[in-house]
Amino acid sequence: GDPNSIGGQTNYKIIGIEPGAGLMKQTRDALKKYELNNWQLVEGSSAAMVAELKKAYNKKEPIIVTGWSPHWMFSTYDLKYLEDPNNSYGGAENINTIVRKGLEQDAPGAYTILDQFAWKTSDMEEVMVDVTGGMDPSKAAEKWINANQDKVAEWTKGAQTGNSESIKLVYVAWDTEIASTNVIGKVLEQNGYKVTLSQVEVGPMYAGIANGSADATVSAWLPSTHLEYYNTYKNNFVDLGPNLKGTKTGLVVPKYVDINSIEELK
Ligand code: PBE
Incomplete structure (x- = not known):
């Protein structure tokens, strides 16, 4: 050439x-x-x-x-x-929240919070900028939560407080997902849940929610980016819709x- x-x-x-x-x-x-x-x-x-x-x-x-x-x-x-x-x-597409079947019965408060979780690109970028600057992701999440109590209140509105039930969130080590998972994880923790964040590959992320070994992810890029994974597993999880709109x-x-x-x- x-x-x-x-x-x-x-x-x-x-x-x-x-x-x-x-x-x-x-x-x-x-x-x-x-x-x-x-x-x-x-x-x-x-x-x-x-x-x-x-x-x-x-x-x-x-x-x-x-x-x-x-x-x-x-x-x-x-x-x-x-x-x-x-x-x-x-x-343009969205990032959706996907949870395992049965989570609504087993941890209704966590289900409500995950269902109500929605934020904007500018919110997510605030967390990402801090993490890129070297701040520990959980610290960056805490900082964002403290500065955005009004938004967090909307997510937790009407949600039952947890009884220390375990919630396992799965995510991939993409900057976007490190930010969102740390934020929602901390919010669930503040509302009475025992939260673990588990970093996996994208295939196992979907498989884990479908087979119930994981509870939720806020990392589903739809409708195009993860179309194949979505179609493979969609009968075995609950799609709670977009938590962020307008990705590319x-x-x-x-x-x-x-x-x-x-x-x-x-
Ligand atoms: N990404 C970031 C992911 C989704 C989030 C675009 C790298 C992907 O390609 O699956």
């Missing part, structure tokens, strides 16, 4: 994240749809992706990563999503990279 093309400059590599992430499936589909046969999607982790981005950005080198919003990287760096005319990434996934580049659409990678 042309060494001066974007492909030549990046060695035809797109920096991905955890192999099981919905975003990776969307990207594999995009490579097919846009016929980007020369390109390689590099598997790794969200942390490694961000490290690569930082390295390239500081040297003003071209780089293409798989990205999503909300994410602190958009406030730290000048970035843009590549246009996606084939709609491989499904447009796609291919992301620094603004200094001179392309605007995925089509231009060809």
Whole structure:
């Protein structure tokens, strides 16, 4: 290929994240749809992706990563999503709360709080910014809760206080989910539950709720990013609907990279 093309400059590599992430499936589909046969999607982790981005950005080198919003990287760096005319990434979506069958009977107060949990991108970003700055996630969650008692009161409205029942929340180590899980976990704790946060891969997250070994997750990206997991397990969990609206996934580049659409990678 042309060494001066974007492909030549990046060695035809797109920096991905955890192999099981919905975003990776969307990207594999995009490579097919846009016929980007020369390109390689590099598997790794969200942390490694961000490290690569930082390295390239500081040297003003071209780089293409798989990205999503909300994410602190958009406030730290000048970035843009590549246009996606084939709609491989499904447009704006939501993050839903999903709980195991039977939780409503076993821990009605926790169920009510999880059902009423809803916040905005700007709320989540406040927690993410503190965590990225080095604050312990549980401290960042506590700080947000203390500063947002009005919102928390809406989530806990009418909820029975727990009797030290155990609640196991499962999540994946994405920055978004670290923030939300720590916040809702702390709120449940303050309302009488014994909460454990368990970090897993995305497949086991859905499987755990479906088989009842976990109680809830606030990390279900729908309707597109986790469509396959959702369809596989949907008869065996309860979907409590969105806790955050208006997320996005796609291919992301620094603004200094001179392309605007995925089509231009060809
Ligand atoms: N993400 C962040 C996840 C959902 C949350 C976009 C990396 C995924 O791709 O499955």
